[in-house]
Amino acid sequence: MNSINFNACPECDLLISIAHPKIGEKHHCPRCNLLLLRPRKRSIERTFALSIAGFILFFPANFLPLVSITLLGNANTGILMSGVIALLTKNMWPVAIVVFLASILFPLIQISLSLLISGHLYFNRPNRYLVNWMRWMHHLDEWVMLEVYMLSIIVACVKLMAISPLTFGWGLYAFIGLIIITTLLISNLDIPFFWQKIERLTQDINHAD
Numbered sequence: 001m002n003s004i005n006f007n008a009c010p011e012c013d014l015l016i017s018i019a020h021p022k023i024g025e026k027h028h029c030p031r032c033n034l035l036l037l038r039p040r041k042r043s044i045e046r047t048f049a050l051s052i053a054g055f056i057l058f059f060p061a062n063f064l065p066l067v068s069i070t071l072l073g074n075a076n077t078g079i080l081m082s083g084v085i086a087l088l089t090k091n092m093w094p095v096a097i098v099v100f101l102a103s104i105l106f107p108l109i110q111i112s113l114s115l116l117i118s119g120h121l122y123f124n125r126p127n128r129y130l131v132n133w134m135r136w137m138h139h140l141d142e143w144v145m146l147e148v149y150m151l152s153i154i155v156a157c158v159k160l161m162a163i164s165p166l167t168f169g170w171g172l173y174a175f176i177g178l179i180i181i182t183t184l185l186i187s188n189l190d191i192p193f194f195w196q197k198i199e200r201l202t203q204d205i206n207h208a209d
């Protein structure tokens with residue numbers, strides 16, 4: 001297939017036509033030198049594997065204790081959701097909703113979509129919703145903020161350590177793993193290649209209709 005992509009440079013809006021470059025090649029904008037395309041080796045396989053790993057890690061990261069602290073003989077353990085509940089009980093529900101969406105719900109939807117998309121592409125299964133899933137995943141990227149939540153956990157831990165010794169739980173390690181996986185997931189995603197493959201698969205559905 002001799003497909004040629006016409007892309008507007010996201011930085012300077014220059015219209016550029018380049019054929020899909022080979023793996024290992026880099027394409028920069030001729031005007032502002034922004035890196036436009038860098039096809040990844042085995043992008044579908046890697047995305048699929050990372051999505052499975054992310055999906056598995058999501059559950060311990062959310063339901064196992066992140067930290068526990070013993071104060072005056074009382075042991076307290078905190079899970080990811082405890083932060084949201086604490087904000088709700090303090091009547092800070094707009095912040096609670098943002099934290100819940102950006103650190104729990106959106107990451108789950110993003111990982112699930114990436115699992116669905118890469119799974120369909122990996123097994124060459126056409127699906128009429130592939131285009132929608134891909135668009136949603138692209139938009140969700142701006143809303144997933146696991147690192148911000150991690151930063152607030154670190155700040156809270158440093159403050160609490162001054163009062164009492166802390167014990168880090170498995171949930172925290174799973175959460176750190178989840179941040180690494182989602183970062184790798186986004187950097188390995190070869191969006192132009194995924195779109196090309198989706199186009200080919202959905203064409204098969206349209207012909208079948």
Ligand SMILES: [Zn+2]
Nearest residue numbers: 009012029032
């Ligand atoms: Zn440019």
